[in-house]
Amino acid sequence: MSTEPSTPSLTERRKAATQLDIAHAAAELFATRGPDGTTAEEIAQRAGIALRTFYRYFRSKQDAISPLLTVGGDRWRALLEATEPGTALGPALESAVRQALAAPDEESVEALLRTRGLLRAIAGDVALRAVWYRVNQDSEERLVPVITRLAGDRADALEVRLIAAAATDSIRIALETWAATDADVTGPGSPTDLAVRCLRRLIGGMGQLTAGGPGGTGVATS
Numbered sequence: 001m002s003t004e005p006s007t008p009s010l011t012e013r014r015k016a017a018t019q020l021d022i023a024h025a026a027a028e029l030f031a032t033r034g035p036d037g038t039t040a041e042e043i044a045q046r047a048g049i050a051l052r053t054f055y056r057y058f059r060s061k062q063d064a065i066s067p068l069l070t071v072g073g074d075r076w077r078a079l080l081e082a083t084e085p086g087t088a089l090g091p092a093l094e095s096a097v098r099q100a101l102a103a104p105d106e107e108s109v110e111a112l113l114r115t116r117g118l119l120r121a122i123a124g125d126v127a128l129r130a131v132w133y134r135v136n137q138d139s140e141e142r143l144v145p146v147i148t149r150l151a152g153d154r155a156d157a158l159e160v161r162l163i164a165a166a167a168t169d170s171i172r173i174a175l176e177t178w179a180a181t182d183a184d185v186t187g188p189g190s191p192t193d194l195a196v197r198c199l200r201r202l203i204g205g206m207g208q209l210t211a212g213g214p215g216g217t218g219v220a221t222s
Helices: 010-033 042-048 052-056 061-082 091-099 106-123 128-153 155-179 191-202 204-210
Strands: none
Touching: 010 042, 010 052, 010 061, 010 106, 042 052, 061 091, 061 106, 061 128, 061 155, 091 128, 091 155, 091 191, 106 128, 106 155, 128 155, 155 191
């Protein structure tokens, strides 16, 4: 039986595109008007859909940002999944982070700035924070099999979970920290700079855990 992921159908692709359009509309309104000043109806109008269509996809206005928040994590995992098994884990994680958070063109810069506005709105709203944390928890769980494959047969389940949690939190904390400042999208204090610093501290601080010591994964971090 083939283990290759199935290609999404046209209907599934259209659904995903509509959900992302709604998420962009919600993020723009939350960033400019604040969560309390934004209604589901206004999000639907901004996305060019009927309110009933909005509720077909999302239970609440806060849930509408989920697709936008998952994009970065999906891209990061895809980069890791493309890494050859046996590659040193630390460099593999850092390389994927650098590529996922890079801002090589205007579109990437605008995407990061939208993320900053959204994260600032999230920081002040309990319901939005719940969505953000749920997305990160899901990303961490989906990262576990990717880390397992990279680490190889010697990988310990507990250690893999710790690495997945540390890596996920590194990016989350970096983005939240950056969003609270006026630092640029590149250079010192940027998402990439902060995420790499977090990764090196959290993953590197595990010592033997990732360096092939007793019970270790056998995958060096540097």
